[in-house]
Amino acid sequence: MPVSHTHPGPEAARLNKVMGQAGLCSRREADALIAAGLVSIEGETVTDAGRKIEPGQTLTLSEAASEALSEGVTIMIHKPVGLVSGQPEPGKIPAVRLLTAENRIGDGPVPAADASLPPIGRLDEDSRGLLLLSSDGVVAKAVIGPTSELDKEYRIRVAGELTDRALKMLRHGLMLDGRVLKRAEIVQLDKDRLKVVLREGRNRQIRRMCEMVGLRVTDLKRVRIGPLQMADLPEGKWRHLTPDERAALLAHRSAG
16 A cells, blocks of 8 residues: 655755654665665655655655555553563563464464564553554654554553543643643543543653652553554454554654
């Protein structure tokens, strides 16, 4: 599926630079795709990597370019509590251990035991829900790159009094590590449950935010990353990301 990106400006820039900054690919990959005639600006095929794109113009990666960039593997896991996202310390169990044929939902090969599949946006050991493991650098940039604006949605349960003041502070007004947090969407679902949507990912951010307003998180579950919904994927199970889901991630990476 072709992938498009509109250059936001504020001034003209080299095509390969814009492709890299947008998280579509690395600059080296951009140069190769452009040289192969797989990139266009406003419908015109471009073969010069130094070509500049003006603010408001749209570049498009052809379907062949998208296929060339999607050789990596991306896995969606419903991580249970008790497993760690990445490389474990002694005595800890990594989520990658779940990648067996017995736990697979749908088609696709089971990754090799020694496959490099780093987490794309971690979940703490005591949290559960949607976790992505990927060897696809383009997907990684789309989800956690410096220009990514993908939001992440959580369902949490808390202990403590959910006052109007606490909810207001959670939405906006807190600082972590000396920096003001971006505005969060906080919706009270019942007396002790909240829907939380974040556009950033500080270390243990939700738990620390709640502690600052006198609440303690007793359950934290991630249910969505950008356009990707965990939906009915059972706990402890995994599946491959589909080409359409990958394309949706790239399309939404800076949708705001």
